[in-house]
Amino acid sequence: MPEDRLVIAGREFKSRLWVGTGKYKDFVETKKAIDTAGADVVTVAVRRVNITDRSKENLLDYLDPKKYTILPNTAGCYTVEDALRYARLARAAGVSDLVKLEVIGDERTLFPDTAGLIEAARILVKEGFIVLPYTNDDPVVAKKLVDIGCPAVMPLAAPIGSGLGIRNPYNLRIILETVKVPVIVDAGVGTASDATLAMEYGADAVLMNTAIAGARDPIAMAEAMKYAVEAGRLAYKAGRIPRKLYATASSPIEGML
Amino acid sequence: MNIQVNGEGRTANAGVTVAELLRELNIRPDRVAVEVNTEVLNRQEFERRGLCEGDRVEIISFIGGGRDYGVFDA
Numbered sequence: 001m002p003e004d005r006l007v008i009a010g011r012e013f014k015s016r017l018w019v020g021t022g023k024y025k026d027f028v029e030t031k032k033a034i035d036t037a038g039a040d041v042v043t044v045a046v047r048r049v050n051i052t053d054r055s056k057e058n059l060l061d062y063l064d065p066k067k068y069t070i071l072p073n074t075a076g077c078y079t080v081e082d083a084l085r086y087a088r089l090a091r092a093a094g095v096s097d098l099v100k101l102e103v104i105g106d107e108r109t110l111f112p113d114t115a116g117l118i119e120a121a122r123i124l125v126k127e128g129f130i131v132l133p134y135t136n137d138d139p140v141v142a143k144k145l146v147d148i149g150c151p152a153v154m155p156l157a158a159p160i161g162s163g164l165g166i167r168n169p170y171n172l173r174i175i176l177e178t179v180k181v182p183v184i185v186d187a188g189v190g191t192a193s194d195a196t197l198a199m200e201y202g203a204d205a206v207l208m209n210t211a212i213a214g215a216r217d218p219i220a221m222a223e224a225m226k227y228a229v230e231a232g233r234l235a236y237k238a239g240r241i242p243r244k245l246y247a248t249a250s251s252p253i254e255g256m257l
Numbered sequence: 258m259n260i261q262v263n264g265e266g267r268t269a270n271a272g273v274t275v276a277e278l279l280r281e282l283n284i285r286p287d288r289v290a291v292e293v294n295t296e297v298l299n300r301q302e303f304e305r306r307g308l309c310e311g312d313r314v315e316i317i318s319f320i321g322g323g324r325d326y327g328v329f330d331a
Contacts, residue, residue, distance in 0.1 A: 021321040030321060045322025048263045048315065049289055051282050058288050059319050075322050085295070089317050092290035092297045 004233065006204055008182050009130045009151040013069065015040050016199070017229040018184065020209025024218065027062040033212055034063070037222040041069045043100055043207065045076070046086045046093070065095050071132070073100040078113070080120045087124055099124065100154065100186075102134040110160040110187075114141045118148065125149035134186055137171040139178045146179045153179060154207065157198060158188025161210040165194035169201060176202045192221075192228035199232025200240070258310040269308060276303040278314065289318045 006013040018041040024030040034042055042063060063070065072090035077083040080103060087099045103120050105113030112135050121131045131150045135141055142153045155175055158164035165188065166172060176183055182204035189195050189208045198206050206229055215221035258271050262278070269278065275298065279286050291298045292315040298306060308314065 024321060027321075043322055044319035046290075046317050047320045047322075049284060049318045051263050051265070051284070051316065058285075059321055060288055070319065072319060073322055085292075085297075088297045089290040089292060089315075090319075092299065093317065093319065094287065094290070094300060095319070 004237070006182060008132070011069070013040055013205070015226075015229075016205040016233055017195070017225055018043070018071070018205055018207040019212060019222075020207065021059065021063070022209050023213035027057060027059060029218060030059075031062045033218050033222040034068070036219050036226065037212065038226045039068075041071055041205075041207075043071045043073050043209070046072055046074070046090045069098070070095045071098050071100050073134075074102045076104070077102060078104050080116045080123075083116070083120045084123060087120075087129060088127075091129065096130075097128060098130045098132065100132045100134060112136050112156075114138065117141075118144055121145055121150055122148045132184070137168045137175065139171060139174040142175045142179050142183075146181050150181070152182040152184055152204070154184045154186035156187040157185050157194065158190075160187040161214075162188050163190030163211060163214075164188055165190050166197055166201075169197070172198070172203070173201055192224040195225055195228040196232035196235070199229055200235050202236055203232075205229075258308075260308055260311065261313045263314070263316055271310075272307045274304060275306045275308065275314070278308065279303065279316070282316070284316060289316050291316050 006016055015038045017037050017039050019034055019037050019039040020043045021030050074083040074086040077086055083103045090099055091097060101121055103113045103116035105111050114136055117133055117135060121133050124131045125148055132152050132154055133145050133150050134154045137155045145153050157166040184205040184207055185198040185203045186207040189211045195206045212218050212221045212225060258269060260267055260269050275291055286303055294313050
């Protein structure tokens with residue numbers, strides 16, 4: 001099979017399943033889930049170092065930045081200023097210019113504040129960041145983000161951690177037709193079929209955290225998600241048959257008695 | 258002198274550098290980013306940058322992410 005690599009801003013990624021690193025019971029489980037999923041992009045959050053208890057281990061002791069693409073996010077930021085601050089700190093922490101930009105607009109839904117997102121993205125792109133924006137399933141906003149220089153967009157399937165799956169497949173399909181950059185479906189995946197559907201629609205990758213970390217058996221779910229994303233991608237490339245209302249016989253009529 | 262590190266008051270020797278503060282706290286400089294009074298420092302500045310009375314220092318790193326962890330003060 002020819003290589004089917006995802007390329008964003010000149011960087012090549014081998015897996016189309018990206019995973020978050022939150023909500024696992026410990027770093028050992030985190031790493032096992034990531035490796036089972038086969039993910040090479042992992043998201044991390046930017047937070048204060050615990051200075052009173054230095055016995056705590058560092059996530060990067062488990063996830064070698066040479067082996068994985070560490071994608072810092074600005075999760076928890078509700079203002080443009082906060083998102084910029086976290087992004088700049090993440091870059092200073094020395095991993096890369098990549099940032100998964102989140103400007104959250106509402107605590108209950110964790111939906112993005114798309115006006116703030118566009119404003120923050122514009123500033124960070126000017127500062128040389130590779131901005132991967134977590135956005136709503138809104139084709140107009142996705143297009144604006146691409147126009148200001150985002151090399152990919154990350155529309156949500158459903159609210160973060162909700163497990164509801166793709167709530168608006170039609171908008172997702174319009175986004176896929178509208179933008180000419182990779183589309184990574186981010187947030188809201190509940191189970192393997194959700195990830196497969198996203199890939200069948202033509203998404204370039206899927207990012208998830210809770211669907212794996214919150215499963216009864218996270219490692220088994222990581223494996224399920226790996227196959228789900230691969231199956232969806234293969235089906236998309238193979239080209240599905242059209243939906244028809246009536247039957248079409250598979251066996252020939254000719255030669256019947 | 259008194260400084261604030263990650264939101265907590267702390268006494269430090271006058272003119273202590275960021276690099277010295279990190280050593281004192283047993284923190285590897287290659288895994289963190291440091292902000293002094295909301296200005297993000299380049300890692301090369303850690304050895305040079307001396308701290309002053311009342312400085313607010315933030316030392317951050319990457320954690321599993323992840324959401325709904327406490328954000329730090331402005």
